[in-house]
Amino acid sequence: MEDESTKAIYGKGAEVYEEVMRKYWHVERKPLIEHLKLKSGMKVLNAVVGTGLDLPHFPSGVTVVGVDYTKEMLEEAKQKKCAARVELRRMDIREMDFPNEHFDAALSTFTLCVIPSPKKALQEILRVTKAGSVIVIFDYAKSRNPEIIKWQELIHNHAANMGFPRDVICWNSLMDYDDLIYNSGLPVEVMQDERFESENPFSNACKIILRKRE
Numbered sequence: 091m092e093d094e095s096t097k098a099i100y101g102k103g104a105e106v107y108e109e110v111m112r113k114y115w116h117v118e119r120k121p122l123i124e125h126l127k128l129k130s131g132m133k134v135l136n137a138v139v140g141t142g143l144d145l146p147h148f149p150s151g152v153t154v155v156g157v158d159y160t161k162e163m164l165e166e167a168k169q170k171k172c173a174a175r176v177e178l179r180r181m182d183i184r185e186m187d188f189p190n191e192h193f194d195a196a197l198s199t200f201t202l203c204v205i206p207s208p209k210k211a212l213q214e215i216l217r218v219t220k221a222g223s224v225i226v227i228f229d230y231a232k233s234r235n236p237e238i239i240k241w242q243e244l245i246h247n248h249a250a251n252m253g254f255p256r257d258v259i260c261w262n263s264l265m266d267y268d269d270l271i272y273n274s275g276l277p278v279e280v281m282q283d284e285r286f287e288s289e290n291p292f293s294n295a296c297k298i299i300l301r302k303r304e
């Protein structure tokens with residue numbers, strides 16, 4: 091996935107994005123945010139924010155900084171009603187304009203499967219979060235079942251021709267979280283790694299809770 095085509099797809103898909111997510115990839119956002127154990131005064135990174143599906147679920151008293159590089163997605167996010175204080179920033183998650191150790195926590199939903207260099211993105215999330223910060227990830231993920239992986243390979247190569255709404259949404263159906271979390275050498279402690287295996291190759295997902303190592 092090249093960046094320009096990713097931006098063009100999400101730019102075009104911004105208006106229908108939430109309908110697609112509701113239909114295929116609904117997840118309750120509040121319980122994910124509760125894992126962050128946020129306290130009043132904390133600053134949390136929402137990387138990336140998209141149309142802001144996470145935003146209404148952050149508690150009051152915290153500041154949420156939502157980053158995305160697609161203008162149309164950020165326009166949708168601006169409309170969200172939120173209890174938390176929200177700042178939206180247009181930037182590439184792999185090269186964020188924040189100092190080191192700026193945030194107390196981070197949430198990343200359906201993001202690293204979209205980015206061609208997920209290691210660079212997670213490395214950057216780790217750079218801008220403080221040591222000891224909790225990072226919650228919920229994402230589409232490559233299955234651990236070889237039979238399902240065959241279907242995911244098919245999606246990877248042919249989803250556009252299968253009539254799936256890939257012209258308004260795009261992702262890497264072979265996003266390998268085992269490789270990213272366990273083989274990348276990034277300074278993380280895994281607090282929870284829950285996989286949602288499904289016979290439906292569109293529905294494989296993971297919830298991973300990390301702590302940035304001191």
Ligand SMILES: C[S@@+](CC[C@H](N)C(=O)[O-])C[C@H]1O[C@@H](n2cnc3c(N)ncnc32)[C@H](O)[C@@H]1O
Pocket residue numbers: 096097100111137138139140141142143144157158159160163181182183184198199200201204205
């Ligand atoms: C599937 S959406 C996820 C949005 C949101 N977190 C959610 O759960 O609905 C993926 C988003 O990633 C953004 N994106 C992709 N690559 C990016 C990058 N390198 N930097 C910033 N945003 C990026 C796209 O613009 C799109 O809004």
